[in-house]
Amino acid sequence: MADLVKGISLESTRAPIDVWIGTSLGVLKGVCLPTGRATNYLPASITLSQTDKRKEVTVMCWEDESHDALYCGRRDGIVQKFSCQDRLFTAECDCTGGEGQFVGLGKHNEVLITCTDRGSLCYWPLDTDKTERCVGDDVSCMAVSPKAQLQVATGGKENDLKVWDGNKLDQPIFQAKNVKNDKLDLRVPVWVTRLGYTLNSGDQPVIAVGTGHHQLRLYDTRAQRRPVYSTVFGEHPITTLKMSQDGRSYFVGNSAGEMGRVELRTGGVVSRYRGFGGGVRCIEEWGEGEQSLIAATGLDRYLRVYSAHRPKLLHQVYLKLQCSCLLFSNESVKEPNLPEMKSLPETETETVDCESSGDEDQLWNRMETIKDTRNTIKKRSICHVEVKQSKKRKLRTK
Structure with a gap:
């Protein structure tokens, strides 16, 4: 792995942070949901005037299950480590193993995993040199298995779902087969835009796939190469997909600002979450059961938090920058009153309070x-x- 550059500091505040958000200009934002306050975090070597699109945070991941630190993958190929406890950037490394920008980032034990849109899949151990494999041209997404060590899934435009084992990268351990021709006997185009592992997936996982042709598919790698089912969601490309904590459904969003919860077994839409003014870029879930929350960001520069089982808007925070990815903080678990937030009205109306009948007559x-x-x-x-x-x-x- 590339040498780490230590000692990147940052001014920090000690307000509790519930959501970490990566933005289009490389600014890491921490949001406190009860107060609706967003705090900007930048390395000491970079000022706000020096931020640009080349430093955009395209992917994020946690270092481990403790959620004490996270990794930010930038468009220019730099991966930065941020300490959530100390509120500062502690290290960064150059992971430009291939051309293109990051479409996936993950970490298993002491190995950092990156993938670019040009198909360069790299494993970066701390003590040895990197291992690189080309997984095809025009890759749109990469997902890391939550259970199987060093296992990832990739997909893209005319590059169907493939599952790779980091211990043997000679060939994929699973390669999907395209669906049958349509009613006109024409080939169905392939465009995988988002992937999601089920939480109980092992070496032979069950993977949900969203496509650029607004299709939702479920693959059971133990059963067959073709999807178990294929359905549609809206009329626009799928831009984000996130499996639920209970493993019975997954959340999807598209480029038109439509977001819904889809049942895993049948593919039916259970509920819809409204209020977006642009494409949905990232969805994350926190909690279990009736207390679980959904956070989503998009091109309209808002962070929205919903109740997962009842599609009610709980929080809405304007962030001033376009958001590309987010993570729910471990501090949310320590916040006992977080699930008891009051619902916001769906539409804001302006009211006029009249203290007396005389004021009301003057108004008329x-x-x-x-x-x-x-x-x-x-x-x-x-x-x-x-x-x-x-x-x-x-x-x-x-």
Whole structure:
């Protein structure tokens, strides 16, 4: 693995952080949900004026299950480590193992896993050199198995689902087969945009797939190469997919701002989450059972938090920058009153409070009186008809 650059510091505040968000300009934002406050985090060597699209945080992942540190993968190929306890960047490394930007990032034990959109899948051990494998051209996404060590799944445009074992990268351990031709006997195009492992997946996982042709598919690698089912969600490309904590459903979002919860076995949409003004970029879940929460960000620069089982909007925070990815913090677990948030109204209305009847009379007196013009319109239409009839009579007499 590349040498780490130590000692990157950052000003930090000690307010509890519930959600960490990567943005389009490389700024890491920490959001406190009860107060709705967002704090910016940048390395000491970079100021806000120096941020640009080349430093965009495209992928994020936790270092381990303790959630004490996270990794941010930038567009320029740099991976930064951020300590959530100390609120500062502690290290960074150059992981430009191949051309292109990151489409996936993960960590198993002491191995960092990256994948770029040009198909360069790299394993970066701390003590040895990297292992690299080309997984095909035009890769759109990579997902890391939550159970099987060093196992990842990849997919892209005309690059169907493949499952790889990091211990033997000679060939994939599973390669999906395209669905059958459509009713016109035409080949169905392949465009895998998002992947999601079920939480109980082992060496032979069950994987949910979203496509750029608004299709949702479920693959059981133990049973067959073709999907168990294939259905559609909306009419726009799937941009994000996240498996639920209970393993019975998954959450999807598309480029038109539509977000829903899909049942895993049947593919039916159980509930929909509304309010987005642009494409949904990332979805994360926290908690279990009735207390679970859903956080989602998108191109409209808002962070929205919903109740997972009841599609109600609980929190909405404007972040000023376009958001690309997010992670739920471990501090959310330590916040006992977080699931008891009050629901926000779906539409905001402006109300006027009148302290006395006199103020109310003054309010009505200042209003402009609007006259009913329907009678005048009727009179004009009648006169217009009479003029037309008189002209016709004159033409007949002639």
